[in-house]
Amino acid sequence: MYFRRVKSYDFASLTCSNCRASSPPRLTDKLRLYHVDMNPYGHRVLLILEAKKAKYEVYRLDPLHLPEWFRVKNPRLKIPVLEIPTDQGDKFLFESVVICDYLDEKYPRNPLHSRDPYVKAQDRLLIERFNELIKGSLECFDTNFAFGSEQIVQTLDIFEKELAERGTNYFGGNKPGMLDYMIWPWVERLYLLRCINERKFDEKRSKFPNFADWGDQMQLDEVVKKHANSPSEYFEYYQNARTHSMGYYL
Amino acid sequence: MYFRRVKSYDFASLTCSNCRASSPPRLTDKLRLYHVDMNPYGHRVLLILEAKKAKYEVYRLDPLHLPEWFRVKNPRLKIPVLEIPTDQGDKFLFESVVICDYLDEKYPRNPLHSRDPYVKAQDRLLIERFNELIKGSLECFDTNFAFGSEQIVQTLDIFEKELAERGTNYFGGNKPGMLDYMIWPWVERLYLLRCINERKFDEKRSKFPNFADWGDQMQLDEVVKKHANSPSEYFEYYQNARTHSMGYYL
Numbered sequence: 001m002y003f004r005r006v007k008s009y010d011f012a013s014l015t016c017s018n019c020r021a022s023s024p025p026r027l028t029d030k031l032r033l034y035h036v037d038m039n040p041y042g043h044r045v046l047l048i049l050e051a052k053k054a055k056y057e058v059y060r061l062d063p064l065h066l067p068e069w070f071r072v073k074n075p076r077l078k079i080p081v082l083e084i085p086t087d088q089g090d091k092f093l094f095e096s097v098v099i100c101d102y103l104d105e106k107y108p109r110n111p112l113h114s115r116d117p118y119v120k121a122q123d124r125l126l127i128e129r130f131n132e133l134i135k136g137s138l139e140c141f142d143t144n145f146a147f148g149s150e151q152i153v154q155t156l157d158i159f160e161k162e163l164a165e166r167g168t169n170y171f172g173g174n175k176p177g178m179l180d181y182m183i184w185p186w187v188e189r190l191y192l193l194r195c196i197n198e199r200k201f202d203e204k205r206s207k208f209p210n211f212a213d214w215g216d217q218m219q220l221d222e223v224v225k226k227h228a229n230s231p232s233e234y235f236e237y238y239q240n241a242r243t244h245s246m247g248y249y250l
Numbered sequence: 251m252y253f254r255r256v257k258s259y260d261f262a263s264l265t266c267s268n269c270r271a272s273s274p275p276r277l278t279d280k281l282r283l284y285h286v287d288m289n290p291y292g293h294r295v296l297l298i299l300e301a302k303k304a305k306y307e308v309y310r311l312d313p314l315h316l317p318e319w320f321r322v323k324n325p326r327l328k329i330p331v332l333e334i335p336t337d338q339g340d341k342f343l344f345e346s347v348v349i350c351d352y353l354d355e356k357y358p359r360n361p362l363h364s365r366d367p368y369v370k371a372q373d374r375l376l377i378e379r380f381n382e383l384i385k386g387s388l389e390c391f392d393t394n395f396a397f398g399s400e401q402i403v404q405t406l407d408i409f410e411k412e413l414a415e416r417g418t419n420y421f422g423g424n425k426p427g428m429l430d431y432m433i434w435p436w437v438e439r440l441y442l443l444r445c446i447n448e449r450k451f452d453e454k455r456s457k458f459p460n461f462a463d464w465g466d467q468m469q470l471d472e473v474v475k476k477h478a479n480s481p482s483e484y485f486e487y488y489q490n491a492r493t494h495s496m497g498y499y500l
Contacts, residue, residue: 106368117355
């Protein structure tokens with residue numbers, strides 16, 4: 001994703017100590033994730049790094065004070081970015097889905113994509129289809145958390161039916177796979193709607209029983225727990241993001 | 251892609267013999283590609299089917315007379331579609347990039363993606379980046395073939411530098427790989443600009459020497475030749491598409 005929601009801020013005019021900070025040292029054996037706290041696309045990559053038990057460090061970026069070296073290395077200002085040590089120096093990868101597929105191929109332990117090419121292709125289409133819910137959430141969180149975005153409900157309906165058809169606890173089978181982790185960051189955030197209207201939330205929730213059970217189980221997953229935030233933390237974050245017209249990243 | 255360029259036509263009001271035609275028989279061993287002639291996304295899939303030496307048949311669709319059964323099976327009216335025979339009946343795949351990656355995984359012969367996960371990830375990013383040229387071509391072909399679309403030139407610049415850096419004849423090395431075939435359909439169409447102004451075309455071409463050589467070599471590739479059209483055929487097609495405000499698909 002781009003930092004496109006930062007509309008009210010002129011990066012070019014910034015002069016601050018952070019912006020002049022020098023770049024982090026060259027990597028040796030670990031990976032490095034450039035991440036903005038609470039960013040759901042970076043959250044995807046954190047889940048996969050964790051699920052694959054990769055060695056990594058996180059370099060936290062403040063989107064309002066991006067260091068100059070980061071802007072030079074990454075002129076399109078994309079986040080998240082994965083830095084990879086290689087014999088030819090450190091290399092960079094962009095786009096959360098591409099980064100996560102890379103990690104799944106690079107680290108054969110605990111394969112997350114199905115070995116069946118057809119199922120893998122279907123999962124990729126569903127990850128793309130989930131973008132509708134992402135758009136719907138953006139709209140919902142941006143309009144005083146209005147309930148009932150059609151985009152959210154329609155997407156949940158597709159995923160509800162898909163789970164029922166697969167007849168498994170997770171999209172990936174008996175444990176979370178790539179599709180589960182790719183959609184999780186936005187589902188974790190949807191629970192913030194319970195902070196606003198519990199009755200309404202539970203009413204909606206009951207329309208998607210398989211998906212609701214899936215969400216309950218995902219929350220118990222060790223990988224998910226490692227990078228989880230509570231509904232009230234998200235609520236506060238998105239509320240402030242709106243109030244202060246800070247850039248935020250859904 | 252969707253049939254979104256067909257704006258002037260009301261599918262719902264159609265009654266024609268084609269629309270009532272029954273669906274083709276269930277597959278046995280072959281694949282079936284649902285394709286609209288001259289559609290570049292379907293062209294991608296044809297190239298990969300050919301490169302992988304898969305057994306397939308092509309079901310040609312007339313976008314202005316889509317059969318009812320196709321609309322039922324594929325309510326989002328996506329093309330191309332790959333139909334795959336399985337023990338649980340025929341299954342369908344959408345999205346040219348997903349279909350092509352599926353084919354590369356399903357048919358191990360002549361692997362098209364790099365075995366190096368980092369190079370494969372880079373190639374996926376470049377395929378996505380190429381969408382800028384697709385948008386630029388659409389604009390160019392839609393505005394009386396005006397030269398010099400910035401989007402086209404900027405994208406060609408990226409691919410020119412990439413080829414120079416790789417130092418190989420093809421993006422895939424010493425033979426065309428997935429990235430080569432994924433971008434080829436639109437490059438093949440760009441040659442139609444030579445029909446309009448040869449001097450101007452050659453002037454532009456000379457700014458991208460590596461890419462120009464790559465294009466010359468791609469045209470000699472057996473897979474490419476099998477599904478090639480000439481610049482004048484494309485010119486005529488896109489000219490008519492504009493003149494008659496038919497739906498066309500870039």
